[in-house]
Amino acid sequence: MYAPETPPRVPDASPPVPPVPVRTPETTAAAPDMNAIVGSHDLLFVTLDTLRHDVAQELAADGRIPHLARYLPGGRWERRHAPGSFTYASHQAMFAGFLPTPAAPGPHPRLFAARFAGSETTAPGTWVFDTPDLVTGLAAAGYHTVCIGGVGFFNKQAALGSVLPGLFRESHWKPEFGVASATSFEAQVAQAEQVVAALPAEQRLFLFVNVAALHQPNWFHLPGATREAGDSRATHAAALEYVDRHIGRLFAAAASRRPCFTIVCSDHGTAYGDDGYTGHRLGHEAVWTVPYAQFTIEAAR
């Protein structure tokens, strides 16, 4: 579980509690300096909505997602804890700077953080923003912010589905991007290619893509599966293989103009009968544990 931020200590009569040290860059060699990246790189944030960590890791180990695995540090997903158990909660937290937390005792420095007195996870390499959320913070720093939505919380069909896309300067959603489409990710990638092509060369880009393909229903991604038999761990895995077949085009578009710092993760997992549970928005290991990766895609030459 993520430890909530605490307000600054008010001096009182009790003995002082030594603060937990934040790891310095020397002790976290892999931690990037986001203050050097923001402003110089384009940024891509992809949420593979609902993707389970165990399924993602199995497919990486078995060579079934070669296009993603190329970019995963060491060819493996990092095991993290989601900041929410369903799409809306998790994305609100992530857009506030609370990306999934490494699944080991912390504290863990964050890549992005709102200015917040007493934050114990704001480190020298953290990019700090003065807005309430990362998206408008990056816009204030000169980024063009674009959302390509997938699941219902991004569909802009009613007020609630407009909250998250509304953080961005530009947002896109069509039924072809949604959970019921068997070609949703290809349609999203085509939209991303159009977005990038329309930008002036000097314009920095923050591109966010919420991928709907893993979310239920996903049975139609497995050849031979039927609507009657429904979704399963196997159809969930087939949906990730489907995404893998097309994600190279997204990465190529995102890094077509300059190096692109990229985050790919899930917002939460989902249960397929694990301990009797089905779905998400519940507190099961299959829901809280998510795959995560961050890496830089070098600019195409």
Ligand SMILES: [Zn+2]
């Ligand atoms: Zn979700």
